[in-house]
Amino acid sequence: MSDVARLQQQFADIVTSDHRHGGQLGIEREAARLADEALQLQSSGAASQRVRASLYGSAASFRSSAMWAAIDGRRFNDAVAHMREAQALAEMSGDAAIKFRTWSHAGTMYRHMGRPTDAAAANTVARSTAVVRRDPMFASLGLARHGAIHAVAGDLAAAQRVFTQAREALARADAGEVRPVWLTAFYDEAEIHSLALSAYLSLGDWSKAEVHGHRCLSGLRPHMVRSRAITTARLARAQLEQREVETAVHTAMRIPADAAAGHPRVSAMLSGFGDRLSHLAPSSGPAAVWRRHATRAGRTSR
Template identity: 65%
Template sequence: MYRRALVTGAISVAVAAAAPGTASPRKIGMSDVGRLQEKIAAIIASDHKRGGQRDIEQQAAALADTALNLQNSGSATQRVRSSLYATAAGFRSSAMWAAIDGRRFKEAIAHMREAQTLAELSGDQAIKFRIWSHAGTLYRHMGRPADAHAANDVARTLHITRRDPMFASLGMARQMAIQGVSHEVRSLPRIFDRAHEAMLRANPNDFRPVWLLAFWDEAELHSLALSAHLAAGDWPTAEYHAHRCLASLRPHMQRSRAIATSRLAQAQLAQGDADTATYTAMNVNSEAAIQHPRVSRMLQEFGAALRATAPGGVNARTWTEHTAAWRAPA
């Protein structure tokens, strides 16, 4: 009897172990989240080097899906789940930014909607700010300044902007760029000063997400001021901010350098200095000039304006030869 009971018990244990759904679920922890978040830095580095590329967008979107799949792979605390949603939202917002930078606006809107949902599920103020701030930039590039204002206002009213002046600074600077598109010239210097003051007031030792630390500084503040004054037709002030931006850009900001240089050339040409403008435009990195959609478009506009200013002139010929060399086979 004893032996029969022992065998029966052993079989029962084996059957229970083999039954589906009875095994203990995997425990997801912050270490799992941390390993996924380590990939954010690589996405951001690729963006600063060669932003706007479709493969960056696709990689970021795939990592967002990876974060969501991890949600469903086991049990987790509320803190871990919130962090996973924030991580997924961060990757999705990087995909959104790559699409904006590549002027793929339909795709950017789809990423934005997904990112907004994930950000709400996370409750993370920093990622909410990033997504709504990106939304303002998206609508600005689409020529919809009213929507850009509204989206950026959502970012600026989040309580993180009251807690950390660095976020407040970025929100004001992007408002400045939007008002430039709306030709609200008189308010631009005041907004610039307020954004700069907030940046200086921020505690450099406060914890901030890697996406903010990687780009937001005085150089980028001047870059947004350059964009604002260029859109508003204030060429001398645009040129001033371009020089300030280029003088302080960090070495890894290669995409930003190409954009600022292209805008500087436009501002110089608009002031009638075709010689200097042509020289400036020729300093844009050839890889960015060919592969980055925003840079390519600005340089095409520059070439058209240069030829309209002095058709058949030496600068127009020099520029035509220079751009032909970009596309020449190796």
């Protein structure tokens, strides 16, 4: 179990790095390497069934983090490969929490790929795990992610319903219960607002998206650096679509240069923001300000 404890600390380090940087190939590769290391320990000497199950759980945790980094970095083919490994390892571990994480990540992956039917099927598997029945916090996360999936499918009523249920489930969660570090590191009311922001952007309800964007930013914990950049980019887009051009540009310019240039999702969002700004207000002062800012940021990143 000392090996397991060491791996668990390394997993916590991976989670911390992901929340700061996100989507980086280095995080993906390190998580995959640690998954392989956990599996290699299976073949070195005798071990109890408890230890073996824990090692499979550690391997599944690392592989699902590699999967998440690939999703966040828009490397979907790699994410699918990590997903298959993680799902098999989670089954061998017998750990319902890591099985939930793996299938819930799969749902998010398919949502980002624009495949809401597959996303809903994967997230339904996650929501059928025993840990969801035991712990309202897991139930809440499953519901909130399903809300974003409903939005991609264009189902406003279903999205609104499950977001309400997600908030109610989170309110029932016992704050004193011991939970996996990957869950407690990010899931709270701010994350529900983040997913609602994404959902209302998908549905084209820009004013509601903006409301959830502000609420998310006000509740994000300091270590959520990657999430703050993503939320700010989404908020800027919601403001731009309401023709709040100057406000939108000021919002987008708050994103740190390293996130704007170094995080694949943020870079893609800001590229889309710039294209949309050029379409809506090509000759405006704010558009000129944004072009100068984007040019400087690009030079800095090089």
